[in-house]
Amino acid sequence: MKINRRRFLLASAVAGGGLLIGYAATRPSKHRRANDTLASGSERYLTSFLKIDANNQITIYVPHAEMGQGIHTSLAMMAADELDANWEQVTIEQAPAIDLFANGELVKGFAGELGLPGFLTGLVNFSAVTVAQIMNLQITGGSSSVRFTGEGGMRPAGAAARQMLIQCAADSWGVPASECSTALSQVHHNSSGRSLAYGELASAAAELEPPADVSLKNPDQFTLMGRPLPRRDIPAKVDGSALYGIDAHSDDMLYAAIRLAPVFGTRLVSVDPGEALNQRGVLRIVELEDSVAVVADNFWRAKRALAMVGARFEASEYDDTSSDSLYAHFDEQLASDDGSKDFETGDVNSALAAADDTVEAGYRVPYLAHAAMEPMNCTVHFRPDGKLDLWTSTQDALGIKGRVASVADVPIDDVNFHHVYLGGGFGRRLPFTWNVIDHATLIAKEFAVPVKTVFSREDDMQQDYYRPAVASNFRAAFDAQGNVTAWHNRFTGPIQVPGAAHIPYAIPNQSIRVVDVDTHVPIASWRSVDHSQQTFFIESFIDELAHRAGKNPYQMRMELLRDHPRHQHVLEVAANAAGFGKNLPEGRALGLAIQESFGSVVAEVAEVSLDENFRPRVHKVTCAIDCGRTINPDTVEAQVESGIVFGLTAALYGEITVEKGRVAEGNFPDYEMVRLATTPEIQVHVVESGEALGGLGEPATPPITAAVTNALYVLTGQRVRQLPLKNHDFSQGTPVARV
Amino acid sequence: MATLKINGTVYELDIEPDMPLLWALRDELGLTGTKFGCGIGNCGACTVHVNGAPVRSCSTPVNAVEGQEVTTIEGLSQPAPGTAAATPALSAVQQAWIDHQVPQCGYCQSGMIMAVSALLANNPSPSDAEIDSSITNICRCGAYTRIKRAIHALASA
Numbered sequence: 001m002k003i004n005r006r007r008f009l010l011a012s013a014v015a016g017g018g019l020l021i022g023y024a025a026t027r028p029s030k031h032r033r034a035n036d037t038l039a040s041g042s043e044r045y046l047t048s049f050l051k052i053d054a055n056n057q058i059t060i061y062v063p064h065a066e067m068g069q070g071i072h073t074s075l076a077m078m079a080a081d082e083l084d085a086n087w088e089q090v091t092i093e094q095a096p097a098i099d100l101f102a103n104g105e106l107v108k109g110f111a112g113e114l115g116l117p118g119f120l121t122g123l124v125n126f127s128a129v130t131v132a133q134i135m136n137l138q139i140t141g142g143s144s145s146v147r148f149t150g151e152g153g154m155r156p157a158g159a160a161a162r163q164m165l166i167q168c169a170a171d172s173w174g175v176p177a178s179e180c181s182t183a184l185s186q187v188h189h190n191s192s193g194r195s196l197a198y199g200e201l202a203s204a205a206a207e208l209e210p211p212a213d214v215s216l217k218n219p220d221q222f223t224l225m226g227r228p229l230p231r232r233d234i235p236a237k238v239d240g241s242a243l244y245g246i247d248a249h250s251d252d253m254l255y256a257a258i259r260l261a262p263v264f265g266t267r268l269v270s271v272d273p274g275e276a277l278n279q280r281g282v283l284r285i286v287e288l289e290d291s292v293a294v295v296a297d298n299f300w301r302a303k304r305a306l307a308m309v310g311a312r313f314e315a316s317e318y319d320d321t322s323s324d325s326l327y328a329h330f331d332e333q334l335a336s337d338d339g340s341k342d343f344e345t346g347d348v349n350s351a352l353a354a355a356d357d358t359v360e361a362g363y364r365v366p367y368l369a370h371a372a373m374e375p376m377n378c379t380v381h382f383r384p385d386g387k388l389d390l391w392t393s394t395q396d397a398l399g400i401k402g403r404v405a406s407v408a409d410v411p412i413d414d415v416n417f418h419h420v421y422l423g424g425g426f427g428r429r430l431p432f433t434w435n436v437i438d439h440a441t442l443i444a445k446e447f448a449v450p451v452k453t454v455f456s457r458e459d460d461m462q463q464d465y466y467r468p469a470v471a472s473n474f475r476a477a478f479d480a481q482g483n484v485t486a487w488h489n490r491f492t493g494p495i496q497v498p499g500a501a502h503i504p505y506a507i508p509n510q511s512i513r514v515v516d517v518d519t520h521v522p523i524a525s526w527r528s529v530d531h532s533q534q535t536f537f538i539e540s541f542i543d544e545l546a547h548r549a550g551k552n553p554y555q556m557r558m559e560l561l562r563d564h565p566r567h568q569h570v571l572e573v574a575a576n577a578a579g580f581g582k583n584l585p586e587g588r589a590l591g592l593a594i595q596e597s598f599g600s601v602v603a604e605v606a607e608v609s610l611d612e613n614f615r616p617r618v619h620k621v622t623c624a625i626d627c628g629r630t631i632n633p634d635t636v637e638a639q640v641e642s643g644i645v646f647g648l649t650a651a652l653y654g655e656i657t658v659e660k661g662r663v664a665e666g667n668f669p670d671y672e673m674v675r676l677a678t679t680p681e682i683q684v685h686v687v688e689s690g691e692a693l694g695g696l697g698e699p700a701t702p703p704i705t706a707a708v709t710n711a712l713y714v715l716t717g718q719r720v721r722q723l724p725l726k727n728h729d730f731s732q733g734t735p736v737a738r739v
Numbered sequence: 740m741a742t743l744k745i746n747g748t749v750y751e752l753d754i755e756p757d758m759p760l761l762w763a764l765r766d767e768l769g770l771t772g773t774k775f776g777c778g779i780g781n782c783g784a785c786t787v788h789v790n791g792a793p794v795r796s797c798s799t800p801v802n803a804v805e806g807q808e809v810t811t812i813e814g815l816s817q818p819a820p821g822t823a824a825a826t827p828a829l830s831a832v833q834q835a836w837i838d839h840q841v842p843q844c845g846y847c848q849s850g851m852i853m854a855v856s857a858l859l860a861n862n863p864s865p866s867d868a869e870i871d872s873s874i875t876n877i878c879r880c881g882a883y884t885r886i887k888r889a890i891h892a893l894a895s896a
Contacts, residue, residue, distance in 0.1 A: 068843030068880045230840060237845030238833040240772020240812035244846060247771035255766065280755065298754075299775075300762035373776055373784060373846040373879045423774070423846030424879050457777040634840055638885070642843055645881025668781045668877060677871035679883035 050079055050157060052165075056185055056199035058085050063095035064149060065140040065395050066233050067422035067429070068642070069697045070635035073231045077631055078150040081224040082158030082217060084182040085198070092232050094419040097397035140395045140425070146631055147599060147693045159214040164205040169196045172204075183223075219629060219690070228634035233421070244423045245393035248379040248452055254283065256443045256453040257302035258293040260435065260463045261313045263661035264520050268292060272310035279305040286443050293443050299454055318520045318661035323469070326658060327364060330471040330492045330517055339490060339515035343502050346509030351486035355477030359548050363474070363537045363721045367656035368467035368526055369663075371671060374423020375460040378440035380404065381450035387414040389450065392437065393422040399431040407441040426646070427525035433465040461671060462663040466656055467526030468496075472537040477509075482549045484560070485509060491537070492517045500530035503538055504567050504596065505560035521658060527646055531597040531702040536651075536723070539593035539706035544719060547736065553710065554580050554592060566689060567594055570624045571603045573685050578605035578622035588619070589735075591710030593703035600627040600694030604644065604703040606680070608711035614731040618648060618680040618708055626687040627694035633686065636696055640684045643700025649674045651705040655724050672726070741801045745770070746814025756802035760794075761785045763801050764811060772812040772849050776877070783876030786850035787811050793857040812849040815856060831893060832856045839889040843880035851876045855890055864894045 050060045060076040076092045079085075162182055169187035170177040173194060181188050185198045219226070236242035261267065271292050273285050281301040286293045292311045296302035352358060374393055381389040388408055394400045397417055405412040422429055440453035455463065472491035479485050486509045491501060493514040501512050526532060542560075546553040554575050561567045571594050575581070580590050587609050594603040607620040621644050630636045653672040657664040665671045709720040716733025741752045743763065752767055764770040764787070773796060776784030780798035787796045788810040816827040829837070832852050842848045851874070858865060858873045865873065870890055878886070 068845065070843075230837070233845070234837055234840060234842055237842040237848050238829065238836045238852060239816055239827075240770075240849050242845055243771070244774075246775065249765075249769045249771055251769075253766075298758070298762055298766040300758055300766070371879060373774070373782070373844065373877065375775065421846075422844060424844045426879075454775070457779070457782075638840065638843060638882070641884045642881040645883060646879075649881075667779055668777050669779075673877045673879065674881065674883070675877060676874045676883050676886060679881070679887070682884050 050083070050161060052161070052198050052202040052205075054199045054202060056086075056089055056197050058083070058090045058185065058198070059093055060090060060154075061093050061095035064145045065393075065397065065422055065425065065429075066094075067140070067393075067395065067425040069145075069639060070231045070233070070632060071140070071145045072233055073229060074146055074631045074635055075150050075154050076232070077224045077227075077229060078146070078154040079158035081222055082155045083162045084184070084223070085158070086185040087224060087229070089185055097401050097417040097419070147695055150631065151693055155216050156214045159216050160211050161205070163211050163214060164208045165198055165201045167208060168201040168204040172196070172201075225631050226629070226633065229632055231632075231635065237421075243420050244374050245379070245391050245420045246374055246377045246423065246452075246454060247420070248391035248418070248450065250450050252449040253379075254295050254297060254447055254449055254451045255299040255302045256286070256293045256295045256440070256451055257299065257306040257456070258291050258439055258443075258453060258459065259306060259309070259311055260291040260439075260459065262462065262663075263313065263316045263318055264522055265318070266290065266313045266316045269312045269314050271312075274308040274310055276305040276308040279308070284446065285309060286446060288439060288442055291439060293439070293453070295443065295447070295451060299452070303456060316520075316661060321520065321658060321661045323366065323658045326469060326519055326521075327471065329519075330364075330469070333492065333515050333517050334471060334473055334490050337515045339493075339513040342495065342498075342512040342514050344511045344513075346486075348486045348488050348509045348511040351509040352475060352477045352488065354479075355485065356480040357478040357548070358475060359478075359545060360475045361473070361541055361544060361719075361721060362471065363540065364471045365469060365533045365536065365723045366654070367469045367521060367523075367658070367663075368532075368650055368654045369461050369464045369656050369665070369671060370424070370426045370428035370467075370526060371461060371464075371668075371673070372422075372424030372426055372428055375457055376428070376436040376455040376463075377453060378436050379450055379452040380408075380441050380444035382408070382445055382448065384448060386410065387416060389416050389418065391418045391420055391452075392440075393420055393425075393429055395422070395425045395427075395429040396431045400437060403431070403434055403437055404441050407438050408445060426527045427529070428464065430525055433522075433524045435463055435465075457668070458666040461656075461665055461667065464656075464663075465522040465524035467532060468492075468494075468523040469521075470533045472501075472533070474537070474541045476507075476541070476545055478545075478549060482551070484545055484549075487512070489513070489537075490515060491534075495530060496523075496525060497529040497531065500534040500597070501538070503542075504564045504594075505542065505557070506563050507560065520661070527643070528597060528698040528701040531595060531698070532647065532650065532705075535593065535595040535597075535702035536705040536709070539595065539703065540709055540719070540721070543591070543593075543706065543710045543713065547713070552581070557592075557594065561594075566601050566626055566691065567596065567603075569689075570594065570601045570626045570687055573687055574603035574605050574622055574624035577624065577683065577685055578607070578620075580605055587715075589711045589714035591707045591712070591714065593706035593710065595699070595702040597699045597702055598695030598697075599692060600625055600696065600699040602626075602640075602699045602703055604700075604707045606704065606707035606711050608708055608715060610715065610730055610733075614729070614733075616652065616708065616712055616725050616730065618652075618678075620681040620683070621648075621704065621707070622683045622685070623700060624685040624687055625694075625700065626689045626691065627696055627699070628691040629688055629693060630686055631693075636686055637684045639696040640700040641682050643698065644682055644704050645674050645679060647701040647704035648680070648708070651708050651723060652678070652725050655727070742805055743801060743809060744807065745809045746811060752801070754801060757800045760787065760796035760799045760801050760804055760809070764796060770811055770813055774846055774849055776847065776850070781877075782847070782850075783854055784847045784850040786853040786876065788853060788857055791857060791860060793854045810853075812853060815852065830856060831896070832859065832889075835889040835893050839885050839892065841882050841885040841889055843878075843882050847876060847878045847880075848882075851878060851886060855886070855893075859890070859893055865890070 378392040444451035475488040477486035776782035780795040
């Protein structure tokens, strides 16, 4: 496989809720800067991504955040494999939060040629972010790390380094490079039996200009990729030694508890300190534009004193806004506005007019919180020398650093970012969701010691940037032969990830349009972004059409997927493995759903029953995923299991309710999670199609909801068109006859 | 003043008797392996052992555990005989967590490991129903399939 340099620099457009990478790892100017920035002692950098020292120790720098997706290990495997490194001598380090590792170089590269990716364009529009700001991000999201940093950066970096090491060895032996081979961090000259370790060659290799073109391995040459290697971040996560943002600690540290305006977008009017300042350990009450905080020498003391503080926030035009009023607004907008085109083909109106039968349905999903296990937090230290130390769990180290610098009004280079693990991300820790970051910085500015600002679970849930609530209306037409001839869909926007509402089904006339609605509830990316809701809508409605037509939902999908063999294959694998169509125990039913997102195609089959209280119980989920190839198969399985549980939690329980302009739910009892007892058996079937690498962090989340609700329809005859399932009464259901 | 015995060490802490154990551990002693998740004893991220029993430290005041043996994740592994205390051997549960590649983000796993360790110490071969009713900790990453697998492997070992 040949990758040319220009392509390597540009190969990083991103579909989704995040982005890119692919640094100019072998570009000469970057190469020199890498040397200046990172080299020390006997170490010589061969590319921006890895270094080899004289002792044969190889360090691979990973410019992405580890939040449980195993990305440090997977990306290092990609570089180490191409390098033919001895994995036992490879260490993985988080790349520093400096612009050398920013995504921006790449954005600049393809912006001229392809235009900005939709994700960035969306950000530019909705939060007045400038392109210049985007250049200084270092994002982990959009299920993009392996696909773009790995394929476009890590592998070429490893391969380039290997080529340079071979060249050095060949030169020193006076033989052609083509006679040399590599394995386990050594170059061999087979006919003479000579060998040199990479460490012995590293200094000389660093003097070479990195090659403009590198050859990557074919999959049959891989030695690490495709093997289930243990994740390197796991040992520290079983003994309490892994440090997360919230674990920043020093003896002189202060702690802030904060109360933000409960109605989004309102300002603080006045504060009554009550007895707060007389409490033990309390140092100060800090008033900010939209919040009040208590700073104490222990978080519990700060939180307790904050409860004694009276705070008045300004009245707002949203004080009477509720979920119901928002949904009514959505319905009005959908009724009065035909929106803007998302995708259209054929002539839907004629097909509807000529229909033998039509079906209509309206769907809706609520707002959702991220609820990462590590509540949002940020620690900032304004040091006496004018510089800042910063600790926070983030999906964008460089962006956060820039944000803190601008809020603190110091140069970005004066902010020292300490890398930590993330106690969950799921989109909450992406850029432009700044609330805890800004507050922590402004609070800490008043002190000369580190101040850690921590959201309580209630703050975390009530001051999130939510998965949007969305309404979606459908109409479809059948001709006299029972063929689906029209697909008419109007849903509320904004669209965050383009394409999520598009369908893979061969329906000749389609009109899919989005009606943007504006609410005061802040929204952001939530694991799988638009796919989480759109897949529920599409895969439920297509199921409705199958039942209406008297067709088997699997058979009808297979027929309509005739233009998408990859989808057909994945659906077939999942359906066969789950025994779709075979007899099940009394009281159980199967439902299925499929979606392509972030470059992977995923089909899921859920086996569902009702418990003695008529609550849905998901026993088993059979999943087939085509993500092209696997880098670390064990990580693939783990991410699929994770994505399914995350989606199932939303399907069963997930609902953020707006009352009086604010969020009603406060803690886990109100926002329940799937736990051990409610986790289904999960079976994962990986389809290695050899297609381009697909993402993994998100694609397993979208299909699960419709798989479950489609099974519930078979069980009860009740079509679930609104989530979550906890709001539904299934006690009166009647099973549907199988087709 | 509270006298706490944590991982075998006695600490005299000048703190309020109603301070939750979690915040004494984290903010007063810097033992940050025990995590804050919900503050109301619901999610289990803050689970520690008190005399071997699993306790949610965010809703347990320090005066309730004075004079008792508190064990945190940092104290779960014991130094192997003849080795330096700095390199303690992992407990069987911790090792199973590595063998089965359980943690994802890992934030809840301190509490999860403490809860599972207490369950297995008390009931070495729990049934599925016993596991489900004892281990109610939340893992937002959904590592439950592996947690169950690791527990079963430990139970049959």
